Amino acid sequence: MADSSRITVDTVYGQMVVNPNDHPRGKSLAETGQAYDHEDIALLVDLVKKRGPESVVIDVGANCGSYALAMARHAAQVIAIEPQRELVQQLRDTIELNPFGHRIFAMHAAAGRGGDRFWEVPALDYTARHETDIVRLAAATDETPRARLVPETTVDHVVGILQLARVDILKIDAEGMDLDVLAGARETILRFKPILFVEWRHTDRFAMQRVLFEDFGYPSAQVIGGNDFLCDPDVVTPDPLHSYVPGDLPTLLMPEALATMEDLARSAPQGCFVEVGVYQGGSAQRLYRIAEAQERTLWLFDSFVGHVEASAVDWHPVGAFNAGGGPAARVVQETLPNAYIVMGRFPDVLAVKPVAFECLRDIAFAHLDVDQYESTRRAIRVLWSRLISGGIILIDDYDLDGCKLAVTTTCYEMGIGIEMTKEGKAVLRKP
Numbered sequence: 001m002a003d004s005s006r007i008t009v010d011t012v013y014g015q016m017v018v019n020p021n022d023h024p025r026g027k028s029l030a031e032t033g034q035a036y037d038h039e040d041i042a043l044l045v046d047l048v049k050k051r052g053p054e055s056v057v058i059d060v061g062a063n064c065g066s067y068a069l070a071m072a073r074h075a076a077q078v079i080a081i082e083p084q085r086e087l088v089q090q091l092r093d094t095i096e097l098n099p100f101g102h103r104i105f106a107m108h109a110a111a112g113r114g115g116d117r118f119w120e121v122p123a124l125d126y127t128a129r130h131e132t133d134i135v136r137l138a139a140a141t142d143e144t145p146r147a148r149l150v151p152e153t154t155v156d157h158v159v160g161i162l163q164l165a166r167v168d169i170l171k172i173d174a175e176g177m178d179l180d181v182l183a184g185a186r187e188t189i190l191r192f193k194p195i196l197f198v199e200w201r202h203t204d205r206f207a208m209q210r211v212l213f214e215d216f217g218y219p220s221a222q223v224i225g226g227n228d229f230l231c232d233p234d235v236v237t238p239d240p241l242h243s244y245v246p247g248d249l250p251t252l253l254m255p256e257a258l259a260t261m262e263d264l265a266r267s268a269p270q271g272c273f274v275e276v277g278v279y280q281g282g283s284a285q286r287l288y289r290i291a292e293a294q295e296r297t298l299w300l301f302d303s304f305v306g307h308v309e310a311s312a313v314d315w316h317p318v319g320a321f322n323a324g325g326g327p328a329a330r331v332v333q334e335t336l337p338n339a340y341i342v343m344g345r346f347p348d349v350l351a352v353k354p355v356a357f358e359c360l361r362d363i364a365f366a367h368l369d370v371d372q373y374e375s376t377r378r379a380i381r382v383l384w385s386r387l388i389s390g391g392i393i394l395i396d397d398y399d400l401d402g403c404k405l406a407v408t409t410t411c412y413e414m415g416i417g418i419e420m421t422k423e424g425k426a427v428l429r430k431p
């Protein structure tokens with residue numbers, strides 16, 4: 001590997017070995033001396049300080065160690081678990097450079113729910129621009145080269161073999177494996193009640209809330225930066241996640257986004273409501289209540305078996321957000337009896353369900369929440385053609401690359417202006 005791929009830099013966390021080709025983490029550390037997500041690191045450092053100098057931290061998804069190093073300055077021990085060998089090597093070099101580095105124990109492993117198995121780390125060219133922060137592991141096969149294999153462990157196992165007598169903070173950033181990591185940390189969490197800082201962005205947020213609140217008994221969770229939950233057993237935040245309403249249908253949307261959706265729907269001109277992307281029905285239920293009060297028709301479209309396609313730009317694979325097929329659709333139908341639920345791939349389903357094709361007219365408000373490039377692109381065209389003057393399409397996933405590309409290209413082609421909500425969602429308004 002070329003020397004420029006591993007350089008030593010002074011950072012606000014200490015001396016670090018980083019790769020400036022690693023965008024944005026290595027690059028920001030090399031160029032500015034701090035990580036691009038420094039605010040999160042600073043927050044965790046404050047929490048370590050709050051727990052005191054005897055603190056023990058477990059950092060799952062440690063990357064090159066910016067969090068681990070920052071926390072190690074104030075903690076007794078930081079166990080850093082990272083599946084990418086190159087990053088573990090960088091961290092081990094970083095450890096040697098700092099007087100408090102010995103407090104970090106760097107493990108080359110993938111944390112999960114506990115299986116006697118290996119994972120495959122994707123091949124990256126470290127000499128060219130790359131992004132280690134979004135690397136996802138795949139199940140290893142017989143063909144996986146040995147150099148790209150990483151063994152699975154669990155937080156509980158690590159705590160056991162290291163005979164840790166306390167765990168104060170558990171940080172989890174496992175790119176979609178976060179729920180598995182929580183499952184594999186069950187004993188540790190129940191025994192030590194650590195402060196949890198866990199990424200929900202790439203998992204089923206509702207499932208994570210259920211685990212945090214119901215299985216582990218945390219009183220509340222704060223949303224940090226739109227990606228992470230912070231659960232401190234000693235802190236009941238004044239604004240706990242109120243989108244988690246026991247008894248209501250689950251939703252992946254944040255409370256603020258739901259409130260904005262409701263405001264836009266409520267003030268839409270006379271006409272029907274549509275949602276494409278229902279999943280377990282939470283946002284649909286919010287629309288349903290307004291539709292019932294305002295005597296509007298509500299159309300709900302979903303495959304109910306998850307995403308039906310994935311382009312190279314998309315984050316989620318085919319089948320992500322599989323609600324469970326027909327039985328899931330029935331639960332939504334029973335809860336929202338007056339809604340018209342059309343199960344299938346949108347918009348193709350309109351061709352095979354002539355009633356829906358004929359009746360779906362005069363759309364006043366459409367909530368489009370299908371995440372993916374192709375589905376978003378095709379849905380915008382159909383919904384726009386049936387939107388009445390003054391009608392609105394609210395697109396939830398504008399922060400996802402695939403969705404954003406679909407919105408910007410389609411709107412450019414069709415001459416549609418894009419407005420933004422304060423939560424960063426896209427709004428298309430028909431003149």
Ligand SMILES: C[S@@+](CC[C@H](N)C(=O)[O-])C[C@H]1O[C@@H](n2cnc3c(N)ncnc32)[C@H](O)[C@@H]1O
Nearest residue numbers: 251252277278279283302303306345346370375
């Ligand atoms: C993020 S979830 C929707 C979340 C939901 N609005 C809520 O309140 O939690 C995305 C949904 O889009 C559905 N979906 C994606 N592409 C689709 C398509 N082309 N046709 C039908 N459903 C699709 C998936 O099955 C999934 O249920």
